Amino acid sequence: MTNLGILTMTPSESHLYFNEMAKKAQNYNIVLYLFSPLSIDPSTLMIKGYQFDSLENKWNEKNFPIPKYLYDRCFYGEDRKSTEAQAVVSWLKSQPNINFLGYGLPNKWRLYEELKKEPTISPYLPLTKKVANAEQVLAELNMHKEIILKPINGAHGFAVYSFKKIGKSINVRTTKKNRVIEKLFESNDSFDTWLETLLTKQIFIMQPRINNLNKMKEPFDLRILIQKDEEGKWKEIGRAIRCGEKNGILTNLSAGANIIPFHKWKEMNSKLNHSYIEQELNDILKHLPTKLEEKFHPLFELGIDIIIANDQSLWILDMNSKPGRKIIQLTEPNTLDTLYSAPLAYCSFLHSQINHAISN
Missing domain, CATH: 3.90.70 (Cathepsin B; Chain A)
Structure with missing residues:
Protein backbone atom coordinates (compact mmCIF):
# COMPACT_ATOMS: atom_id res chain seq x y z
CA MET A 1 0.00 0.00 0.00
CA THR A 2 1.07 3.58 -0.71
CA ASN A 3 0.39 6.39 1.78
CA LEU A 4 -0.78 9.74 0.39
CA GLY A 5 -1.50 12.71 2.64
CA ILE A 6 -3.61 15.70 1.63
CA LEU A 7 -2.47 18.95 3.23
CA THR A 8 -5.23 21.45 3.98
CA MET A 9 -5.71 24.26 6.46
CA THR A 10 -9.23 22.98 7.28
CA PRO A 11 -9.13 19.17 7.57
CA SER A 12 -12.19 19.01 9.83
CA GLU A 13 -14.40 20.60 7.16
CA SER A 14 -16.11 18.48 4.52
CA HIS A 15 -14.44 18.76 1.09
CA LEU A 16 -16.26 17.24 -1.89
CA TYR A 17 -13.02 16.91 -3.86
CA PHE A 18 -11.19 15.12 -1.04
CA ASN A 19 -14.18 12.89 -0.30
CA GLU A 20 -14.49 11.77 -3.92
CA MET A 21 -10.74 11.16 -4.11
CA ALA A 22 -10.97 9.04 -0.96
CA LYS A 23 -13.67 6.81 -2.41
CA LYS A 24 -11.34 5.93 -5.29
CA ALA A 25 -8.12 5.52 -3.31
CA GLN A 26 -8.52 1.79 -2.73
CA ASN A 27 -8.58 1.21 -6.51
CA TYR A 28 -5.00 2.51 -6.57
CA ASN A 29 -3.86 0.63 -3.48
CA ILE A 30 -3.48 3.96 -1.68
CA VAL A 31 -4.26 4.80 1.94
CA LEU A 32 -5.43 8.41 2.06
CA TYR A 33 -4.81 10.81 4.95
CA LEU A 34 -6.04 14.35 5.56
CA PHE A 35 -4.34 16.82 7.88
CA SER A 36 -3.14 20.35 8.53
CA PRO A 37 0.60 21.16 8.50
CA LEU A 38 0.05 22.57 12.00
CA SER A 39 -1.04 19.16 13.31
CA ILE A 40 2.48 17.68 13.05
CA ASP A 41 4.05 17.19 16.48
CA PRO A 42 7.60 18.60 16.13
CA SER A 43 8.99 16.33 18.86
CA THR A 44 7.64 13.00 17.53
CA LEU A 45 6.80 13.93 13.90
CA MET A 46 3.47 12.18 14.45
CA ILE A 47 0.31 13.72 13.04
CA LYS A 48 -3.17 14.02 14.46
CA GLY A 49 -5.47 13.99 11.46
CA TYR A 50 -7.86 11.80 9.50
CA GLN A 51 -7.53 8.49 7.67
CA PHE A 52 -10.16 7.37 5.19
CA ASP A 53 -11.77 4.00 5.96
CA SER A 54 -12.94 2.49 2.67
CA LEU A 55 -15.11 -0.11 4.46
CA GLU A 56 -16.97 2.45 6.56
CA ASN A 57 -16.73 5.04 3.76
CA LYS A 58 -15.73 7.83 6.13
CA TRP A 59 -12.81 9.75 7.59
CA ASN A 60 -11.70 8.62 11.05
CA GLU A 61 -9.48 10.55 13.44
CA LYS A 62 -6.07 8.90 13.66
CA ASN A 63 -2.49 9.47 14.76
CA PHE A 64 -0.01 8.55 12.04
CA PRO A 65 3.53 9.31 10.79
CA ILE A 66 4.11 11.72 7.90
CA PRO A 67 3.01 9.98 4.66
CA LYS A 68 5.65 9.40 2.03
CA TYR A 69 3.61 11.27 -0.61
CA LEU A 70 1.90 14.62 -0.05
CA TYR A 71 -0.66 16.61 -2.04
CA ASP A 72 -0.53 20.26 -0.98
CA ARG A 73 -3.93 21.96 -1.14
CA CYS A 74 -3.28 24.63 1.51
CA PHE A 75 -4.53 28.14 0.82
CA TYR A 76 -2.91 30.76 3.00
CA GLY A 77 -4.12 34.09 4.33
CA GLU A 78 -2.25 36.89 6.07
CA ASP A 79 -2.77 35.45 9.57
CA ARG A 80 -0.20 33.94 11.92
CA LYS A 81 -1.42 30.36 11.42
CA SER A 82 -0.91 30.66 7.66
CA THR A 83 2.64 31.90 8.18
CA GLU A 84 3.39 29.00 10.52
CA ALA A 85 1.84 26.48 8.12
CA GLN A 86 3.90 27.83 5.21
CA ALA A 87 7.07 27.32 7.25
CA VAL A 88 6.10 23.70 8.01
CA VAL A 89 5.31 22.98 4.36
CA SER A 90 8.67 24.46 3.31
CA TRP A 91 10.37 22.14 5.79
CA LEU A 92 8.42 19.14 4.48
CA LYS A 93 9.50 19.96 0.93
CA SER A 94 13.15 19.88 2.03
CA GLN A 95 12.91 16.32 3.40
CA PRO A 96 14.50 13.74 1.06
CA ASN A 97 12.16 10.91 2.08
CA ILE A 98 8.97 12.92 1.39
CA ASN A 99 7.63 13.44 -2.12
CA PHE A 100 5.11 16.11 -3.10
CA LEU A 101 2.89 15.56 -6.13
CA GLY A 102 3.71 19.16 -7.04
CA TYR A 103 6.07 21.66 -5.43
CA GLY A 104 4.25 24.85 -6.33
CA LEU A 105 5.37 28.05 -8.02
CA PRO A 106 7.17 31.17 -6.79
CA ASN A 107 5.62 34.64 -6.63
CA LYS A 108 4.37 36.50 -9.70
CA TRP A 109 7.44 38.69 -10.01
CA ARG A 110 9.91 35.81 -9.96
CA LEU A 111 7.77 33.95 -12.48
CA TYR A 112 7.89 36.93 -14.82
CA GLU A 113 11.62 37.49 -14.34
CA GLU A 114 12.40 33.92 -15.36
CA LEU A 115 9.80 33.37 -18.08
CA LYS A 116 10.61 36.61 -19.92
CA LYS A 117 13.97 35.01 -20.76
CA GLU A 118 12.21 32.25 -22.70
CA PRO A 119 11.57 33.08 -26.39
CA THR A 120 8.71 30.56 -26.58
CA ILE A 121 6.87 32.20 -23.66
CA SER A 122 7.94 35.86 -23.44
CA PRO A 123 5.75 37.08 -26.37
CA TYR A 124 2.69 36.09 -24.33
CA LEU A 125 3.69 37.91 -21.13
CA PRO A 126 2.24 41.37 -20.45
CA LEU A 127 4.90 43.99 -19.67
CA THR A 128 5.34 43.72 -15.90
CA ARG A 209 -4.49 47.14 -18.63
CA ILE A 210 -5.16 44.82 -21.59
CA ASN A 211 -8.52 45.41 -23.23
CA ASN A 212 -10.41 42.20 -22.49
CA LEU A 213 -13.95 43.58 -22.34
CA ASN A 214 -16.58 41.78 -24.39
CA LYS A 215 -19.55 43.41 -26.15
CA MET A 216 -21.38 43.67 -22.83
CA LYS A 217 -18.37 45.48 -21.29
CA GLU A 218 -17.62 42.45 -19.10
CA PRO A 219 -13.96 41.47 -18.48
CA PHE A 220 -13.31 37.90 -19.56
CA ASP A 221 -10.47 35.41 -19.76
CA LEU A 222 -9.85 31.77 -20.57
CA ARG A 223 -9.05 29.31 -17.77
CA ILE A 224 -7.39 26.05 -18.84
CA LEU A 225 -6.83 23.23 -16.35
CA ILE A 226 -4.03 20.77 -17.08
CA GLN A 227 -2.76 17.84 -15.00
CA LYS A 228 -0.27 15.04 -15.31
CA ASP A 229 -1.76 11.63 -16.07
CA GLU A 230 -0.93 8.09 -14.94
CA GLU A 231 2.15 8.16 -17.21
CA GLY A 232 3.40 11.50 -15.91
CA LYS A 233 2.45 13.34 -19.10
CA TRP A 234 0.66 16.68 -19.19
CA LYS A 235 -2.98 16.45 -20.25
CA GLU A 236 -5.63 19.11 -20.69
CA ILE A 237 -8.65 18.43 -18.47
CA GLY A 238 -10.86 21.29 -19.62
CA ARG A 239 -11.20 24.94 -20.54
CA ALA A 240 -13.84 27.61 -20.11
CA ILE A 241 -14.37 31.35 -20.41
CA ARG A 242 -14.83 33.32 -17.18
CA CYS A 243 -16.83 36.56 -17.39
CA GLY A 244 -16.79 39.15 -14.65
CA GLU A 245 -19.43 41.76 -13.93
CA LYS A 246 -20.06 44.66 -16.31
CA ASN A 247 -17.24 47.25 -16.21
CA GLY A 248 -15.54 45.14 -13.55
CA ILE A 249 -11.92 44.19 -13.02
CA LEU A 250 -11.84 40.54 -12.01
CA THR A 251 -12.83 37.29 -13.69
CA ASN A 252 -12.29 35.13 -10.60
CA LEU A 253 -15.14 32.79 -9.70
CA SER A 254 -14.65 33.83 -6.08
CA ALA A 255 -15.55 37.36 -7.19
CA GLY A 256 -18.81 36.20 -8.76
CA ALA A 257 -17.74 35.56 -12.37
CA ASN A 258 -19.89 33.50 -14.72
CA ILE A 259 -18.63 30.53 -16.72
CA ILE A 260 -19.20 29.89 -20.42
CA PRO A 261 -18.10 26.58 -22.02
CA PHE A 262 -15.32 27.34 -24.49
CA HIS A 263 -17.14 25.79 -27.46
CA LYS A 264 -20.18 28.01 -26.78
CA TRP A 265 -17.97 31.08 -26.56
CA LYS A 266 -16.50 30.19 -29.96
CA GLU A 267 -20.00 29.97 -31.43
CA MET A 268 -20.89 33.34 -29.89
CA ASN A 269 -17.74 34.87 -31.45
CA SER A 270 -17.70 33.14 -34.82
CA LYS A 271 -16.04 36.09 -36.58
CA LEU A 272 -12.80 35.59 -34.67
CA ASN A 273 -9.92 33.70 -36.27
CA HIS A 274 -10.30 30.59 -34.11
CA SER A 275 -7.71 28.65 -36.08
CA TYR A 276 -5.09 31.25 -35.13
CA ILE A 277 -6.27 31.37 -31.50
CA GLU A 278 -6.12 27.56 -31.19
CA GLN A 279 -2.62 27.51 -32.66
CA GLU A 280 -1.45 30.12 -30.16
CA LEU A 281 -3.08 28.22 -27.27
CA ASN A 282 -1.41 24.99 -28.39
CA ASP A 283 1.98 26.73 -28.41
CA ILE A 284 1.44 28.03 -24.87
CA LEU A 285 0.33 24.64 -23.57
CA LYS A 286 3.22 22.91 -25.30
CA HIS A 287 5.94 25.10 -23.80
CA LEU A 288 4.71 26.69 -20.56
CA PRO A 289 4.48 23.63 -18.23
CA THR A 290 7.84 22.33 -19.41
CA LYS A 291 9.58 25.68 -18.91
CA LEU A 292 8.06 26.11 -15.46
CA GLU A 293 9.41 22.73 -14.35
CA GLU A 294 12.81 23.37 -15.91
CA LYS A 295 13.18 26.67 -14.07
CA PHE A 296 11.53 25.82 -10.76
CA HIS A 297 10.21 22.52 -9.41
CA PRO A 298 8.14 19.49 -10.48
CA LEU A 299 4.42 20.19 -10.81
CA PHE A 300 1.29 18.06 -10.93
CA GLU A 301 -1.39 20.51 -12.09
CA LEU A 302 -1.80 24.03 -13.40
CA GLY A 303 -4.62 26.49 -13.89
CA ILE A 304 -3.57 28.82 -16.70
CA ASP A 305 -5.43 32.11 -17.18
CA ILE A 306 -5.19 33.63 -20.64
CA ILE A 307 -6.56 36.93 -21.91
CA ILE A 308 -7.83 36.94 -25.49
CA ALA A 309 -7.63 40.64 -26.25
CA ASN A 310 -9.89 42.53 -28.64
CA ASP A 311 -7.15 42.44 -31.29
CA GLN A 312 -7.00 38.60 -30.85
CA SER A 313 -3.59 38.71 -29.22
CA LEU A 314 -3.11 36.21 -26.38
CA TRP A 315 -1.61 37.06 -23.00
CA ILE A 316 -0.76 34.77 -20.09
CA LEU A 317 -2.43 36.52 -17.18
CA ASP A 318 -1.67 34.06 -14.37
CA MET A 319 -0.49 30.55 -13.50
CA ASN A 320 -1.85 28.71 -10.48
CA SER A 321 -0.33 25.49 -9.14
CA LYS A 322 -3.35 24.95 -6.84
CA PRO A 323 -6.21 25.52 -9.27
CA GLY A 324 -9.88 25.16 -8.48
CA ARG A 325 -12.11 22.70 -10.29
CA LYS A 326 -15.38 24.57 -10.61
CA ILE A 327 -14.98 25.18 -14.34
CA ILE A 328 -14.79 21.40 -14.85
CA GLN A 329 -17.68 20.68 -12.51
CA LEU A 330 -19.89 23.15 -14.37
CA THR A 331 -18.82 22.60 -17.99
CA GLU A 332 -17.36 19.08 -18.18
CA PRO A 333 -19.27 16.99 -15.59
CA ASN A 334 -18.56 13.79 -17.55
CA THR A 335 -14.85 14.16 -16.71
CA LEU A 336 -15.30 14.39 -12.93
CA ASP A 337 -14.27 10.78 -12.33
CA THR A 338 -10.98 11.45 -14.11
CA LEU A 339 -10.57 14.65 -12.12
CA TYR A 340 -11.00 12.90 -8.76
CA SER A 341 -8.73 10.03 -9.77
CA ALA A 342 -5.92 12.15 -11.22
CA PRO A 343 -3.92 12.76 -7.98
CA LEU A 344 -4.15 9.05 -7.13
CA ALA A 345 -3.06 7.97 -10.60
CA TYR A 346 -0.13 10.38 -10.57
CA CYS A 347 0.86 9.31 -7.04
CA SER A 348 0.95 5.69 -8.27
CA PHE A 349 3.13 6.79 -11.18
CA LEU A 350 5.55 8.61 -8.88
CA HIS A 351 5.70 5.59 -6.56
CA SER A 352 6.55 3.25 -9.43
CA GLN A 353 9.23 5.63 -10.73
CA ILE A 354 10.86 5.98 -7.31
CA ASN A 355 10.78 2.22 -6.68
CA HIS A 356 12.28 1.61 -10.13
CA ALA A 357 15.07 4.10 -9.43
CA ILE A 358 15.82 2.44 -6.08
CA SER A 359 15.91 -1.07 -7.56
CA ASN A 360 18.41 0.08 -10.18
Whole structure:
Protein backbone atom coordinates (compact mmCIF):
# COMPACT_ATOMS: atom_id res chain seq x y z
CA MET A 1 0.00 0.00 0.00
CA THR A 2 1.07 3.58 -0.71
CA ASN A 3 0.39 6.39 1.78
CA LEU A 4 -0.78 9.74 0.39
CA GLY A 5 -1.50 12.71 2.64
CA ILE A 6 -3.61 15.70 1.63
CA LEU A 7 -2.47 18.95 3.23
CA THR A 8 -5.23 21.45 3.98
CA MET A 9 -5.71 24.26 6.46
CA THR A 10 -9.23 22.98 7.28
CA PRO A 11 -9.13 19.17 7.57
CA SER A 12 -12.19 19.01 9.83
CA GLU A 13 -14.40 20.60 7.16
CA SER A 14 -16.11 18.48 4.52
CA HIS A 15 -14.44 18.76 1.09
CA LEU A 16 -16.26 17.24 -1.89
CA TYR A 17 -13.02 16.91 -3.86
CA PHE A 18 -11.19 15.12 -1.04
CA ASN A 19 -14.18 12.89 -0.30
CA GLU A 20 -14.49 11.77 -3.92
CA MET A 21 -10.74 11.16 -4.11
CA ALA A 22 -10.97 9.04 -0.96
CA LYS A 23 -13.67 6.81 -2.41
CA LYS A 24 -11.34 5.93 -5.29
CA ALA A 25 -8.12 5.52 -3.31
CA GLN A 26 -8.52 1.79 -2.73
CA ASN A 27 -8.58 1.21 -6.51
CA TYR A 28 -5.00 2.51 -6.57
CA ASN A 29 -3.86 0.63 -3.48
CA ILE A 30 -3.48 3.96 -1.68
CA VAL A 31 -4.26 4.80 1.94
CA LEU A 32 -5.43 8.41 2.06
CA TYR A 33 -4.81 10.81 4.95
CA LEU A 34 -6.04 14.35 5.56
CA PHE A 35 -4.34 16.82 7.88
CA SER A 36 -3.14 20.35 8.53
CA PRO A 37 0.60 21.16 8.50
CA LEU A 38 0.05 22.57 12.00
CA SER A 39 -1.04 19.16 13.31
CA ILE A 40 2.48 17.68 13.05
CA ASP A 41 4.05 17.19 16.48
CA PRO A 42 7.60 18.60 16.13
CA SER A 43 8.99 16.33 18.86
CA THR A 44 7.64 13.00 17.53
CA LEU A 45 6.80 13.93 13.90
CA MET A 46 3.47 12.18 14.45
CA ILE A 47 0.31 13.72 13.04
CA LYS A 48 -3.17 14.02 14.46
CA GLY A 49 -5.47 13.99 11.46
CA TYR A 50 -7.86 11.80 9.50
CA GLN A 51 -7.53 8.49 7.67
CA PHE A 52 -10.16 7.37 5.19
CA ASP A 53 -11.77 4.00 5.96
CA SER A 54 -12.94 2.49 2.67
CA LEU A 55 -15.11 -0.11 4.46
CA GLU A 56 -16.97 2.45 6.56
CA ASN A 57 -16.73 5.04 3.76
CA LYS A 58 -15.73 7.83 6.13
CA TRP A 59 -12.81 9.75 7.59
CA ASN A 60 -11.70 8.62 11.05
CA GLU A 61 -9.48 10.55 13.44
CA LYS A 62 -6.07 8.90 13.66
CA ASN A 63 -2.49 9.47 14.76
CA PHE A 64 -0.01 8.55 12.04
CA PRO A 65 3.53 9.31 10.79
CA ILE A 66 4.11 11.72 7.90
CA PRO A 67 3.01 9.98 4.66
CA LYS A 68 5.65 9.40 2.03
CA TYR A 69 3.61 11.27 -0.61
CA LEU A 70 1.90 14.62 -0.05
CA TYR A 71 -0.66 16.61 -2.04
CA ASP A 72 -0.53 20.26 -0.98
CA ARG A 73 -3.93 21.96 -1.14
CA CYS A 74 -3.28 24.63 1.51
CA PHE A 75 -4.53 28.14 0.82
CA TYR A 76 -2.91 30.76 3.00
CA GLY A 77 -4.12 34.09 4.33
CA GLU A 78 -2.25 36.89 6.07
CA ASP A 79 -2.77 35.45 9.57
CA ARG A 80 -0.20 33.94 11.92
CA LYS A 81 -1.42 30.36 11.42
CA SER A 82 -0.91 30.66 7.66
CA THR A 83 2.64 31.90 8.18
CA GLU A 84 3.39 29.00 10.52
CA ALA A 85 1.84 26.48 8.12
CA GLN A 86 3.90 27.83 5.21
CA ALA A 87 7.07 27.32 7.25
CA VAL A 88 6.10 23.70 8.01
CA VAL A 89 5.31 22.98 4.36
CA SER A 90 8.67 24.46 3.31
CA TRP A 91 10.37 22.14 5.79
CA LEU A 92 8.42 19.14 4.48
CA LYS A 93 9.50 19.96 0.93
CA SER A 94 13.15 19.88 2.03
CA GLN A 95 12.91 16.32 3.40
CA PRO A 96 14.50 13.74 1.06
CA ASN A 97 12.16 10.91 2.08
CA ILE A 98 8.97 12.92 1.39
CA ASN A 99 7.63 13.44 -2.12
CA PHE A 100 5.11 16.11 -3.10
CA LEU A 101 2.89 15.56 -6.13
CA GLY A 102 3.71 19.16 -7.04
CA TYR A 103 6.07 21.66 -5.43
CA GLY A 104 4.25 24.85 -6.33
CA LEU A 105 5.37 28.05 -8.02
CA PRO A 106 7.17 31.17 -6.79
CA ASN A 107 5.62 34.64 -6.63
CA LYS A 108 4.37 36.50 -9.70
CA TRP A 109 7.44 38.69 -10.01
CA ARG A 110 9.91 35.81 -9.96
CA LEU A 111 7.77 33.95 -12.48
CA TYR A 112 7.89 36.93 -14.82
CA GLU A 113 11.62 37.49 -14.34
CA GLU A 114 12.40 33.92 -15.36
CA LEU A 115 9.80 33.37 -18.08
CA LYS A 116 10.61 36.61 -19.92
CA LYS A 117 13.97 35.01 -20.76
CA GLU A 118 12.21 32.25 -22.70
CA PRO A 119 11.57 33.08 -26.39
CA THR A 120 8.71 30.56 -26.58
CA ILE A 121 6.87 32.20 -23.66
CA SER A 122 7.94 35.86 -23.44
CA PRO A 123 5.75 37.08 -26.37
CA TYR A 124 2.69 36.09 -24.33
CA LEU A 125 3.69 37.91 -21.13
CA PRO A 126 2.24 41.37 -20.45
CA LEU A 127 4.90 43.99 -19.67
CA THR A 128 5.34 43.72 -15.90
CA LYS A 129 7.24 45.89 -13.44
CA LYS A 130 7.82 45.55 -9.72
CA VAL A 131 6.44 48.57 -7.91
CA ALA A 132 9.03 50.58 -6.00
CA ASN A 133 7.16 53.79 -5.14
CA ALA A 134 4.21 56.01 -6.04
CA GLU A 135 6.29 58.15 -8.39
CA GLN A 136 7.05 55.09 -10.54
CA VAL A 137 3.35 54.17 -10.67
CA LEU A 138 2.40 57.68 -11.75
CA ALA A 139 5.00 57.58 -14.54
CA GLU A 140 3.59 54.27 -15.76
CA LEU A 141 0.04 55.60 -15.57
CA ASN A 142 0.96 58.67 -17.62
CA MET A 143 2.42 56.35 -20.25
CA HIS A 144 -0.37 53.75 -20.49
CA LYS A 145 -3.43 55.69 -19.16
CA GLU A 146 -4.73 52.55 -17.38
CA ILE A 147 -2.73 50.04 -15.37
CA ILE A 148 -3.38 47.13 -13.04
CA LEU A 149 -1.68 46.61 -9.67
CA LYS A 150 -1.65 43.16 -8.10
CA PRO A 151 0.21 41.68 -5.11
CA ILE A 152 3.14 39.45 -6.03
CA ASN A 153 1.73 36.75 -3.73
CA GLY A 154 -1.94 37.48 -4.44
CA ALA A 155 -4.66 34.95 -5.23
CA HIS A 156 -8.41 34.99 -5.96
CA GLY A 157 -8.21 38.62 -7.07
CA PHE A 158 -7.41 39.89 -3.59
CA ALA A 159 -6.06 43.49 -3.52
CA VAL A 160 -6.07 43.92 -7.31
CA TYR A 161 -6.44 47.59 -8.31
CA SER A 162 -7.20 49.38 -11.55
CA PHE A 163 -5.78 52.90 -11.97
CA LYS A 164 -7.11 54.99 -14.86
CA LYS A 165 -6.10 58.48 -15.94
CA ILE A 166 -9.16 60.66 -16.65
CA GLY A 167 -7.99 64.14 -17.61
CA LYS A 168 -6.04 65.38 -14.59
CA SER A 169 -7.85 63.00 -12.23
CA ILE A 170 -7.11 59.37 -11.38
CA ASN A 171 -9.85 56.80 -10.95
CA VAL A 172 -9.01 53.91 -8.60
CA ARG A 173 -11.12 50.76 -8.60
CA THR A 174 -10.90 47.48 -6.70
CA THR A 175 -13.24 44.62 -5.78
CA LYS A 176 -14.40 43.96 -2.24
CA LYS A 177 -17.10 41.50 -1.21
CA ASN A 178 -17.94 40.80 -4.87
CA ARG A 179 -18.60 44.43 -5.74
CA VAL A 180 -16.48 47.07 -7.43
CA ILE A 181 -15.72 50.11 -5.32
CA GLU A 182 -14.02 53.20 -6.70
CA LYS A 183 -12.55 56.51 -5.69
CA LEU A 184 -11.63 59.51 -7.80
CA PHE A 185 -8.49 61.47 -6.90
CA GLU A 186 -8.58 65.03 -8.23
CA SER A 187 -4.81 65.54 -8.03
CA ASN A 188 -1.57 63.58 -8.23
CA ASP A 189 -0.68 64.71 -4.70
CA SER A 190 -3.75 63.18 -3.07
CA PHE A 191 -3.32 60.00 -5.12
CA ASP A 192 0.37 59.87 -4.20
CA THR A 193 -0.38 60.08 -0.47
CA TRP A 194 -3.00 57.33 -0.65
CA LEU A 195 -0.81 55.09 -2.82
CA GLU A 196 2.27 55.34 -0.58
CA THR A 197 0.14 54.02 2.29
CA LEU A 198 -1.10 51.14 0.13
CA LEU A 199 2.45 50.21 -0.89
CA THR A 200 3.47 49.77 2.76
CA LYS A 201 1.01 46.88 3.12
CA GLN A 202 2.51 44.47 0.58
CA ILE A 203 4.68 44.21 -2.52
CA PHE A 204 2.94 44.85 -5.85
CA ILE A 205 3.59 44.37 -9.54
CA MET A 206 1.97 46.52 -12.24
CA GLN A 207 0.94 45.91 -15.82
CA PRO A 208 -0.77 47.96 -18.55
CA ARG A 209 -4.49 47.14 -18.63
CA ILE A 210 -5.16 44.82 -21.59
CA ASN A 211 -8.52 45.41 -23.23
CA ASN A 212 -10.41 42.20 -22.49
CA LEU A 213 -13.95 43.58 -22.34
CA ASN A 214 -16.58 41.78 -24.39
CA LYS A 215 -19.55 43.41 -26.15
CA MET A 216 -21.38 43.67 -22.83
CA LYS A 217 -18.37 45.48 -21.29
CA GLU A 218 -17.62 42.45 -19.10
CA PRO A 219 -13.96 41.47 -18.48
CA PHE A 220 -13.31 37.90 -19.56
CA ASP A 221 -10.47 35.41 -19.76
CA LEU A 222 -9.85 31.77 -20.57
CA ARG A 223 -9.05 29.31 -17.77
CA ILE A 224 -7.39 26.05 -18.84
CA LEU A 225 -6.83 23.23 -16.35
CA ILE A 226 -4.03 20.77 -17.08
CA GLN A 227 -2.76 17.84 -15.00
CA LYS A 228 -0.27 15.04 -15.31
CA ASP A 229 -1.76 11.63 -16.07
CA GLU A 230 -0.93 8.09 -14.94
CA GLU A 231 2.15 8.16 -17.21
CA GLY A 232 3.40 11.50 -15.91
CA LYS A 233 2.45 13.34 -19.10
CA TRP A 234 0.66 16.68 -19.19
CA LYS A 235 -2.98 16.45 -20.25
CA GLU A 236 -5.63 19.11 -20.69
CA ILE A 237 -8.65 18.43 -18.47
CA GLY A 238 -10.86 21.29 -19.62
CA ARG A 239 -11.20 24.94 -20.54
CA ALA A 240 -13.84 27.61 -20.11
CA ILE A 241 -14.37 31.35 -20.41
CA ARG A 242 -14.83 33.32 -17.18
CA CYS A 243 -16.83 36.56 -17.39
CA GLY A 244 -16.79 39.15 -14.65
CA GLU A 245 -19.43 41.76 -13.93
CA LYS A 246 -20.06 44.66 -16.31
CA ASN A 247 -17.24 47.25 -16.21
CA GLY A 248 -15.54 45.14 -13.55
CA ILE A 249 -11.92 44.19 -13.02
CA LEU A 250 -11.84 40.54 -12.01
CA THR A 251 -12.83 37.29 -13.69
CA ASN A 252 -12.29 35.13 -10.60
CA LEU A 253 -15.14 32.79 -9.70
CA SER A 254 -14.65 33.83 -6.08
CA ALA A 255 -15.55 37.36 -7.19
CA GLY A 256 -18.81 36.20 -8.76
CA ALA A 257 -17.74 35.56 -12.37
CA ASN A 258 -19.89 33.50 -14.72
CA ILE A 259 -18.63 30.53 -16.72
CA ILE A 260 -19.20 29.89 -20.42
CA PRO A 261 -18.10 26.58 -22.02
CA PHE A 262 -15.32 27.34 -24.49
CA HIS A 263 -17.14 25.79 -27.46
CA LYS A 264 -20.18 28.01 -26.78
CA TRP A 265 -17.97 31.08 -26.56
CA LYS A 266 -16.50 30.19 -29.96
CA GLU A 267 -20.00 29.97 -31.43
CA MET A 268 -20.89 33.34 -29.89
CA ASN A 269 -17.74 34.87 -31.45
CA SER A 270 -17.70 33.14 -34.82
CA LYS A 271 -16.04 36.09 -36.58
CA LEU A 272 -12.80 35.59 -34.67
CA ASN A 273 -9.92 33.70 -36.27
CA HIS A 274 -10.30 30.59 -34.11
CA SER A 275 -7.71 28.65 -36.08
CA TYR A 276 -5.09 31.25 -35.13
CA ILE A 277 -6.27 31.37 -31.50
CA GLU A 278 -6.12 27.56 -31.19
CA GLN A 279 -2.62 27.51 -32.66
CA GLU A 280 -1.45 30.12 -30.16
CA LEU A 281 -3.08 28.22 -27.27
CA ASN A 282 -1.41 24.99 -28.39
CA ASP A 283 1.98 26.73 -28.41
CA ILE A 284 1.44 28.03 -24.87
CA LEU A 285 0.33 24.64 -23.57
CA LYS A 286 3.22 22.91 -25.30
CA HIS A 287 5.94 25.10 -23.80
CA LEU A 288 4.71 26.69 -20.56
CA PRO A 289 4.48 23.63 -18.23
CA THR A 290 7.84 22.33 -19.41
CA LYS A 291 9.58 25.68 -18.91
CA LEU A 292 8.06 26.11 -15.46
CA GLU A 293 9.41 22.73 -14.35
CA GLU A 294 12.81 23.37 -15.91
CA LYS A 295 13.18 26.67 -14.07
CA PHE A 296 11.53 25.82 -10.76
CA HIS A 297 10.21 22.52 -9.41
CA PRO A 298 8.14 19.49 -10.48
CA LEU A 299 4.42 20.19 -10.81
CA PHE A 300 1.29 18.06 -10.93
CA GLU A 301 -1.39 20.51 -12.09
CA LEU A 302 -1.80 24.03 -13.40
CA GLY A 303 -4.62 26.49 -13.89
CA ILE A 304 -3.57 28.82 -16.70
CA ASP A 305 -5.43 32.11 -17.18
CA ILE A 306 -5.19 33.63 -20.64
CA ILE A 307 -6.56 36.93 -21.91
CA ILE A 308 -7.83 36.94 -25.49
CA ALA A 309 -7.63 40.64 -26.25
CA ASN A 310 -9.89 42.53 -28.64
CA ASP A 311 -7.15 42.44 -31.29
CA GLN A 312 -7.00 38.60 -30.85
CA SER A 313 -3.59 38.71 -29.22
CA LEU A 314 -3.11 36.21 -26.38
CA TRP A 315 -1.61 37.06 -23.00
CA ILE A 316 -0.76 34.77 -20.09
CA LEU A 317 -2.43 36.52 -17.18
CA ASP A 318 -1.67 34.06 -14.37
CA MET A 319 -0.49 30.55 -13.50
CA ASN A 320 -1.85 28.71 -10.48
CA SER A 321 -0.33 25.49 -9.14
CA LYS A 322 -3.35 24.95 -6.84
CA PRO A 323 -6.21 25.52 -9.27
CA GLY A 324 -9.88 25.16 -8.48
CA ARG A 325 -12.11 22.70 -10.29
CA LYS A 326 -15.38 24.57 -10.61
CA ILE A 327 -14.98 25.18 -14.34
CA ILE A 328 -14.79 21.40 -14.85
CA GLN A 329 -17.68 20.68 -12.51
CA LEU A 330 -19.89 23.15 -14.37
CA THR A 331 -18.82 22.60 -17.99
CA GLU A 332 -17.36 19.08 -18.18
CA PRO A 333 -19.27 16.99 -15.59
CA ASN A 334 -18.56 13.79 -17.55
CA THR A 335 -14.85 14.16 -16.71
CA LEU A 336 -15.30 14.39 -12.93
CA ASP A 337 -14.27 10.78 -12.33
CA THR A 338 -10.98 11.45 -14.11
CA LEU A 339 -10.57 14.65 -12.12
CA TYR A 340 -11.00 12.90 -8.76
CA SER A 341 -8.73 10.03 -9.77
CA ALA A 342 -5.92 12.15 -11.22
CA PRO A 343 -3.92 12.76 -7.98
CA LEU A 344 -4.15 9.05 -7.13
CA ALA A 345 -3.06 7.97 -10.60
CA TYR A 346 -0.13 10.38 -10.57
CA CYS A 347 0.86 9.31 -7.04
CA SER A 348 0.95 5.69 -8.27
CA PHE A 349 3.13 6.79 -11.18
CA LEU A 350 5.55 8.61 -8.88
CA HIS A 351 5.70 5.59 -6.56
CA SER A 352 6.55 3.25 -9.43
CA GLN A 353 9.23 5.63 -10.73
CA ILE A 354 10.86 5.98 -7.31
CA ASN A 355 10.78 2.22 -6.68
CA HIS A 356 12.28 1.61 -10.13
CA ALA A 357 15.07 4.10 -9.43
CA ILE A 358 15.82 2.44 -6.08
CA SER A 359 15.91 -1.07 -7.56
CA ASN A 360 18.41 0.08 -10.18
